[in-house]
Amino acid sequence: MVAGSGAVRAHPTRGGPCYVVTIDGQNLIFDCGRCAVHNLSRFGLPVETVSEVFITHLHFDHICDLPLLLLLSWNNGRTRTLPIVGPRGIAAFLEQGLRQAYAADIKSRVEHSKKNPTHLEWITTELTKEGICRETETYKIDTLITRHAGLLNFSYRLTTTDKVIVITSDSEPDPRLVEFCRQADLVLIECSGTKEFYASKDWGGWHMTPEDIGRMMHEAGAKKVILKHLVIENFSPDPHISESMAATIRALHPAGEIVVARDGMRLTV
Numbered sequence: 001m002v003a004g005s006g007a008v009r010a011h012p013t014r015g016g017p018c019y020v021v022t023i024d025g026q027n028l029i030f031d032c033g034r035c036a037v038h039n040l041s042r043f044g045l046p047v048e049t050v051s052e053v054f055i056t057h058l059h060f061d062h063i064c065d066l067p068l069l070l071l072l073s074w075n076n077g078r079t080r081t082l083p084i085v086g087p088r089g090i091a092a093f094l095e096q097g098l099r100q101a102y103a104a105d106i107k108s109r110v111e112h113s114k115k116n117p118t119h120l121e122w123i124t125t126e127l128t129k130e131g132i133c134r135e136t137e138t139y140k141i142d143t144l145i146t147r148h149a150g151l152l153n154f155s156y157r158l159t160t161t162d163k164v165i166v167i168t169s170d171s172e173p174d175p176r177l178v179e180f181c182r183q184a185d186l187v188l189i190e191c192s193g194t195k196e197f198y199a200s201k202d203w204g205g206w207h208m209t210p211e212d213i214g215r216m217m218h219e220a221g222a223k224k225v226i227l228k229h230l231v232i233e234n235f236s237p238d239p240h241i242s243e244s245m246a247a248t249i250r251a252l253h254p255a256g257e258i259v260v261a262r263d264g265m266r267l268t269v
């Protein structure tokens with residue numbers, strides 16, 4: 001499920017990055033950006049049912065709701081320590097942005113409502129290099145590092161016995177994404193804007209154009225491609241700009257199904 005199809009700026013219909021993969025009865029969420037907690041609840045997934053969190057990178061639009069998710073799930077009755085996988089620095093972010101920032105609140109709840117402080121806990125796995133970051137009897141999750149604004153960042157590839165789902169980080173175009181997305185059943189890929197749009201922004205070089213995506217997904221043979229992280233919608237006067245980007249990708253990858261994400265979109269792979 002797409003819990004948030006947007007990006008940095010507030011948008012009336014798009015929350016920040018957050019995608020849910022439900023597998024083996026577990027809800028894995030990838031990124032936890034603006035409105036993630038609200039949207040998870042809105043689309044029928046209370047935060048206390050999140051089983052594990054995977055973070056692509058430490059830009060605030062991908063992590064700003066993570067302290068809230070931990071606090072609220074604790075408030076709502078979570079008793080399990082929540083596993084969180086992310087780039088080096090995610091542990092310090094949570095120590096400072098949650099444990100220290102909310103110290104007075106946590107103390108108050110523990111002392112006055114007798115909440116168990118151990119139930120707030122989380123355990124971080126900090127990634128510093130590529131490789132398999134999770135492996136169970138039924139699936140594994142592999143990672144890829146690409147370039148993006150000087151931040152260590154990870155795209156994730158979830159493989160079962162017969163299906164492949166890829167969730168990209170924000171990223172510059174990278175030929176290694178082709179192999180990473182090879183024959184994927186579903187690729188959730190960032191498509192922040194067009195070449196012309198990027199040329200007007202000092203951060204334009206951090207992201208992929210529809211042409212980059214079309215070429216890479218065609219070479220990879222990706223079956224279904226969902227466009228996410230639609231920054232351009234906050235700037236463009238054209239209400240159909242995302243559909244235009246999808247059309248550009250479709251022309252380069254006609255065998256693939258190209259879809260613009262929307263909040264609440266559910267897919268079965």
Ligand SMILES: [Zn+2]
Pocket residue numbers: 007008059061062170229
């Ligand atoms: Zn972003």
Ligand SMILES: [Zn+2]
Pocket residue numbers: 057059148149170
């Ligand atoms: Zn970013």
